[in-house]
Amino acid sequence: MQRKYKFKLVTFIMLLALVSSMNLGAIFQGINSEPITATSLGKVLSSQEVGATTSNNSMNTMLKSVVPTSSTFNGVSLTQPSRPALNIKLPTEATNGTSFGYQQSISGLPNVAAGQISVIQGGSTIYNVSGVSDPNVQAALSFIASNASNSNDYVLFIGGNVTLSNSMANTGAAGTFSGLSGKVKSLTIVANTTDSLTSTPNVAATGSYTITTPTNNYFGAPTVFRNITVAATYDNFYAQGNSIAFMPGSNFTGSGISIYGGTAGTSNVTGDTNIYVASTGTGTMSFYGGNNAGGNISGSTHVSITNASGLGTVTGGNASGGIINGNTNVSVTGFTGNVGNIYGAGVGTSASPVTVNGNVYNNWNSSIAGASYNTRYYGGTANGTVKGTIYNTFKGLGSWNGQEGYDGGSDTGIVGQSGNSGDAIVNSVDTSQFTGTGQYDFAGAGGA
Numbered sequence: 470m471q472r473k474y475k476f477k478l479v480t481f482i483m484l485l486a487l488v489s490s491m492n493l494g495a496i497f498q499g500i501n502s503e504p505i506t507a508t509s510l511g512k513v514l515s516s517q518e519v520g521a522t523t524s525n526n527s528m529n530t531m532l533k534s535v536v537p538t539s540s541t542f543n544g545v546s547l548t549q550p551s552r553p554a555l556n557i558k559l560p561t562e563a564t565n566g567t568s569f570g571y572q573q574s575i576s577g578l579p580n581v582a583a584g585q586i587s588v589i590q591g592g593s594t595i596y597n598v599s600g601v602s603d604p605n606v607q608a609a610l611s612f613i614a615s616n617a618s619n620s621n622d623y624v625l626f627i628g629g630n631v632t633l634s635n636s637m638a639n640t641g642a643a644g645t646f647s648g649l650s651g652k653v654k655s656l657t658i659v660a661n662t663t664d665s666l667t668s669t670p671n672v673a674a675t676g677s678y679t680i681t682t683p684t685n686n687y688f689g690a691p692t693v694f695r696n697i698t699v700a701a702t703y704d705n706f707y708a709q710g711n712s713i714a715f716m717p718g719s720n721f722t723g724s725g726i727s728i729y730g731g732t733a734g735t736s737n738v739t740g741d742t743n744i745y746v747a748s749t750g751t752g753t754m755s756f757y758g759g760n761n762a763g764g765n766i767s768g769s770t771h772v773s774i775t776n777a778s779g780l781g782t783v784t785g786g787n788a789s790g791g792i793i794n795g796n797t798n799v800s801v802t803g804f805t806g807n808v809g810n811i812y813g814a815g816v817g818t819s820a821s822p823v824t825v826n827g828n829v830y831n832n833w834n835s836s837i838a839g840a841s842y843n844t845r846y847y848g849g850t851a852n853g854t855v856k857g858t859i860y861n862t863f864k865g866l867g868s869w870n871g872q873e874g875y876d877g878g879s880d881t882g883i884v885g886q887s888g889n890s891g892d893a894i895v896n897s898v899d900t901s902q903f904t905g906t907g908q909y910d911f912a913g914a915g916g917a
Contacts, residue, residue, distance in 0.1 A: 557897045558860045560798035560830035563745040563773035566714030570693035571622040571657040574664045581626050581662055588613055589624040601629030601678075606636045607644035614643040617653045627660045627697075632681040639687035639707075639733070647709070650689030661696035661718065668718030670748035670776040671805070673698045677720065682706075685733060694719040701726050701752070705761070707733050712743035717776075720750035730770055731760035731787070741768035741795070747775050755781035758797055759815060759823075761788050769795030769827065773802075776837075780808040785831070786815020786850065787823045796827035796857070805839035807870060813859060814879070817852035822882060825850075828857035833865070838904070840867035848894065849879030849915060858892050859884060864899040869907025878915030 573592065580587045580597040586605050588596035596612045598605045606627065613623055635645070642648050649656060660678040668674040679698040685705050691712040702723030706713070708730050715721075730742025742758055754777070758770030770785050770793060785797030797814050810816075813831040815823035831848050848861040861877050877896040878884045885893035896913050 555895065555897055556892055557862060557895055558828075558830060559862060560773075560800045560832050561769070561771060561796075562798070562800055563743045563771035564712050564714075565773075566693055566695075566716045566745045566747060569622075569691055569712055570655045570695075570714060570716075571624045574666050575624055575626060575659060576662065576664045581628070581664075583628050583662065585626070585628040587624075587626040587628075589626060590617075590621055601627060601631045603631060603634050603636055606631065606633060610636060610645060610648065611643040613656070614648050614652050617649075619651055620654055622655045622657065623653050624657045624659055627658070627678060627680060628662065630679045630681075633686075634683050637683050637686040639685070641689065645687075645689075646692070647687040647689040650711075653690050655691040655693065655712075657693040657695055659696050660698065664696050665718065668696055668716075668748075670717045671720070671750055671778045673720040673750070674718035677718065679722075687733070688713065698722065698750075705729065705733065707731070707761070708742065708744065709736075710738040710740055710742055710766075712745070714745040715748055717748045719748050721752045721754055722750055724753045725781070726752050726754045727757065727761075727781075728754060729757045729759070729761050729788075730772070731757075731766055732764050733761050735763040735791075736760075737764050738766045739768075742766060742770045744772045745775075746773065746777050749777040749779065751779070753779040753781050753809075755809075756783050757788050757816075758785040758799065759787035759793055760791050763787070763790030763821065765792045765794065767794050769793070769798060771798045773798075773800045775803050777801075777804040778806045780804055780806070782810040782812070782816070783808060784810075784812040784815055785829065786812070786817075786825060786853075788816050789818050790821035790823060792824045792826065794826045796830060797825055798830045800832045802832070802834055802865075803837045803840075804835055805837050807841045807843035810844050811842075811846045812851055813848045813861070814850045814855050815853055817850050817882070819852055819881070823850050823853035825853070825855045825857065829855055829859040831860065832862045834862060835865040835867050838866040840865070841870045842867060842873055842907075842909075843870035845874040846876065847880055847915070848877045848896075849884055850882050851879070852881045853879065854883045855879065856886050859894045861895065862897045864897070864902075866902050867900075868903050868905035869900075869909050871907050873907060873909045874912070875909055876912045876915050878912075880915060882915075884915065 579594045587594050674696045677698045681700040682704050687707050693714045695716040696718035698720045703725035705727045730744050731738045758772045785799040814825045814829040817823035848859045877894045
């Protein structure tokens with residue numbers, strides 16, 4: 470009797486195990502679709518046909534896959550959303566240094582020799598003095614102021630190393646660079662007897678003499694630097710609304726050099742400013758399209774850099790304060806090394822914010838792979854107001870020097886005007902050709 474109960478218990482356990490592994494839903498579906506056929510207990514407990522070759526219709530129902538096998542797409546295809554064309558506008562370039570200034574080499578002309586200071590006009594030497602000194606530079610400038618025509622281009626040749634002082638003063642007197650205002654069409658400064666027109670950018674031309682400048686240097690006429698080395702640590706150069714160009718062979722040494730298209734103080738500039746850069750040198754140079762410390766500019770500013778190295782601050786506007794009534798234009802298409810600060814419309818401080826009444830046009834598109842952005846890009850200002858639209862184009866070759874950033878607008882300030890329904894900021898950014906491990910965060914508007 471005891472063995473009989475044990476047999477029943479084992480049979481019951483086997484039934485439970487079999488039931489737990491069965492797809493009861495499929496069985497019920499099979500039952501609903503076919504007549505019920507009596508099956509003996511022995512057949513239930515026997516080995517079942519569960520292979521792929523089973524002919525049992527009910528078992529076939531249990532083995533049916535629920536995975537769809539059709540390759541036909543039954544969804545709805547979406548069309549690409551229409552996007553308006555990006556309303557990007559590029560800067561107006563600064564006047565090229567090949568479009569103003571004396572365009573011929575002075576090599577071989579009389580008195581273009583070591584130890585001489587000469588003035589050249591129209592292919593002829595019209596003034597000469599022996600001995601290279603600041604007083605003799607002043608004498609040459611006095612001759613130009615007294616005898617020149619404002620329809621002619623002139624060359625000042627300096628055939629030796631010299632430290633300038635009084636000749637760079639902002640007195641407007643004869644004997645100073647500032648005293649040439651209205652006297653000449655342009656002045657080209659050369660300190661090299663060979664004066665090649667194909668010199669290499671950013672390095673000293675072979676045979677160039679060195680001009681050491683004072684802290685502040687003022688110009689009164691459109692001025693071109695060509696084939697000259699300038700030692701100018703922490704010196705400032707003020708074009709005062711005159712066009713200024715730095716051509717291949719001009720080599721500025723030292724750090725902290727600043728070039729302003731406008732003035733030093735709160736003096737106003739009537740008209741436009743123009744800075745054209747095709748060579749900087751081994752130093753670090755900053756370029757401001759506007760003024761240093763306030764003062765208004767009635768026109769627009771222009772900064773174009775085609776080849777440079779070691780850039781500090783680059784901006785189309787003022788360093789602090791003042792109003793630019795026109796537009797600011799910055800175009801940088803080639804540089805190597807780091808750039809320290811980028812502000813399209815000007816810098817400014819909380820105490821002296823800058824203002825641009827017009828539009829701001831920026832184009833950073835270096836064709837030189839050695840360009841390195843060691844800064845945060847601001848299309849607008851550090852602190853100020855831009856009443857027009859900021860147009861930013863940022864692309865080309867280069868790299869981020871670390872964890873940097875891009876802001877299409879200003880760090881602190883206002884962009885646009887109340888009631889203006891047009892664009893405030895337009896960004897066209899493509900860093901797909903950048904190399905290196907540096908990174909940047911992107912903000913289409915601004916910082917604060």
